[in-house]
Amino acid sequence: MSTAGTNTASTPGEPLHLEPRLEQLPAALLEDGRPLLHALVDALGSPLNVVLPDQIARNAESFRAVLHRHRITGRIFYAHKANRSSALVRRLVTTDADLDAASLGELQHALASGWTGDRIMTTGPKDPEFLWLAARTGAVVNADGPGEVEQAARLVRAYGLPRLRVVLRLSGFGTPGTTLLSRRSRFGTPARALKDLLDTVDLHRDAVEPIGVGYHLDTTSLDEKAAALEGCLLAMEGTRARGFSPRAIDVGGGFGVSYLAHAEQWDRYTTALTEAVMGTRPPMTWDGHGYGLRKENGTLRGTLGLYPAHRPLAGAGYLDALLSRPAQALGGRPLGTLLLEGLHDLYVEPGRALVDQCGLTLGRVLDVREAESGGHVVRLAMNAGDTGLEDHGVLVDPVLVPRDGPPGGGGARPAAVHLMGNLCLESDLITRRVVHLPRLPRPGDLLAFPNTAGYCMDFGATHAQQQPVARKVAVHREGESWHWCLDEQYWPITRPGGQRT
Numbered sequence: 001m002s003t004a005g006t007n008t009a010s011t012p013g014e015p016l017h018l019e020p021r022l023e024q025l026p027a028a029l030l031e032d033g034r035p036l037l038h039a040l041v042d043a044l045g046s047p048l049n050v051v052l053p054d055q056i057a058r059n060a061e062s063f064r065a066v067l068h069r070h071r072i073t074g075r076i077f078y079a080h081k082a083n084r085s086s087a088l089v090r091r092l093v094t095t096d097a098d099l100d101a102a103s104l105g106e107l108q109h110a111l112a113s114g115w116t117g118d119r120i121m122t123t124g125p126k127d128p129e130f131l132w133l134a135a136r137t138g139a140v141v142n143a144d145g146p147g148e149v150e151q152a153a154r155l156v157r158a159y160g161l162p163r164l165r166v167v168l169r170l171s172g173f174g175t176p177g178t179t180l181l182s183r184r185s186r187f188g189t190p191a192r193a194l195k196d197l198l199d200t201v202d203l204h205r206d207a208v209e210p211i212g213v214g215y216h217l218d219t220t221s222l223d224e225k226a227a228a229l230e231g232c233l234l235a236m237e238g239t240r241a242r243g244f245s246p247r248a249i250d251v252g253g254g255f256g257v258s259y260l261a262h263a264e265q266w267d268r269y270t271t272a273l274t275e276a277v278m279g280t281r282p283p284m285t286w287d288g289h290g291y292g293l294r295k296e297n298g299t300l301r302g303t304l305g306l307y308p309a310h311r312p313l314a315g316a317g318y319l320d321a322l323l324s325r326p327a328q329a330l331g332g333r334p335l336g337t338l339l340l341e342g343l344h345d346l347y348v349e350p351g352r353a354l355v356d357q358c359g360l361t362l363g364r365v366l367d368v369r370e371a372e373s374g375g376h377v378v379r380l381a382m383n384a385g386d387t388g389l390e391d392h393g394v395l396v397d398p399v400l401v402p403r404d405g406p407p408g409g410g411g412a413r414p415a416a417v418h419l420m421g422n423l424c425l426e427s428d429l430i431t432r433r434v435v436h437l438p439r440l441p442r443p444g445d446l447l448a449f450p451n452t453a454g455y456c457m458d459f460g461a462t463h464a465q466q467q468p469v470a471r472k473v474a475v476h477r478e479g480e481s482w483h484w485c486l487d488e489q490y491w492p493i494t495r496p497g498g499q500r501t
């Protein structure tokens with residue numbers, strides 16, 4: 001990382017904004033839905049999670065559009081683990097998307113929300129009950145390895161279940177002629193052990209049917225994913241050569257989200273953070289935290305442990321780029337073309353990307369004090385577990401939702417603040433960085449943490465100190481008016497009085 005940063009440099013003291021990228025629906029809610037947001041927090045308490053079910057349908061459409069553009073048939077499985085919301089899975093069931101359940105609870109939740117087994121794939125670690133219910137309802141099992149195939153086959157025979165369709169999850173792909181190896185994974189069978197895996201599947205042909213092969217790699221690297229996809233194309237041939245008829249290649253999730261509106265702000269921020277770690281500008285974080293960077297004997301060490309909050313390529317656009325990429329080891333034509341010619345179905349399992357812009361987390365300002373080190377300390381009625389943005393290394397500014405009047409203007413001066421949570425713990429910081437707001441917040445104002453629906457809403461929320469866990473409401477817009485209901489009360493139908501849910 002460059003520390004010179006001539007065009008991205010900033011003067012100390014100048015606000016370093018990380019403005020969120022907000023699409024139409026959440027932007028409108030934060031703009032003209034302010035009275036509603038305050039009324040909701042008044043009624044239901046702080047913190048409060050808001051989900052926007054109509055947005056998940058739009059996101060599914062953009063993935064579908066990419067498949068159309070490449071003339072590929074395929075299925076878009078929403079990785080449910082990104083959010084526990086009922087409204088999101090109930091809204092999604094009305095679209096042509098499918099669902100990826102990673103636990104018995106998620107599978108039950110999907111079934112109870114209107115999903116049928118033929119639209120569900122089960123992934124992740126599986127206990128016998130989870131496998132049984134998957135097989136019983138005709139869901140596809142994304143099988144981790146030979147052990148799971150055997151276990152599933154035993155259940156199918158013992159309980160007279162329908163023949164189980166499995167996707168064989170592979171990992172550890174190597175591309176011939178290159179040294180590039182995909183990262184280590186806890187899950188999946190090493191691609192080079194495919195033969196042994198197929199031996200196991202062969203033994204259990206009566207009980208399991210391999211419908212495809214796949215991977216899920218938790219990386220932003222297109223190179224690694226392209227290499228894995230090539231590995232899957234080869235594995236499809238290997239599987240066919242053994243007399244099976246696989247149809248699908250499953251490229252997993254990890255398409256990512258771009259959280260920030262402006263690339264320059266991200267560049268400027270990370271450059272300034274480096275300077276602060278090196279001591280050439282004042283600290284930008286609580287206790288000089290370096291997000292993985294440190295100064296050692298006058299040199300910069302470590303690696304920045306942050307999510308790339310501004311991503312030029314994310315979500316459906318990332319899938320488009322993957323499909324457009326030339327297959328290095330397989331003749332150089334685009335991967336999408338090879339999928340099309342092989343008549344393979346493409347399965348994708350986006351979690352974070354499918355709930356992009358689908359929700360936000362609200363916290364009420366309790367108290368504002370001057371900080372000894374300059375700036376102010378703002379205490380919120382929420383804690384670090386209620387928004388996992390910091391925990392996931394996502395740096396993005398909250399949006400000030402004033403109780404009265406506009407957020408800025410009227411001679412208001414920008415304010416640098418530390419955001420603290422409601423736990424009696426030194427470490428309960430909502431974020432470790434100094435946040436620049438358009439003005440100093442006042443008690444009663446709300447801070448809206450944008451785009452928390454992917455893992456940052458309910459994944460890490462706890463009952464620590466018996467502080468309340470956020471309620472969740474589903475909000476949707478009809479014409480100019482906003483409607484809301486508790487998340488669990490949301491059904492995608494119109495009630496007799498005209499209003500949906």
Ligand SMILES: *Cc1c(COP(=O)(O)O)cnc(C)c1O
Pocket residue numbers: 079081082100123124216252253254255256349350351352353
């Ligand atoms: C978590 C997970 C996903 C979703 O990953 P995202 O990064 O949220 O897109 C998809 N598939 C599997 C197997 C997973 O474990």
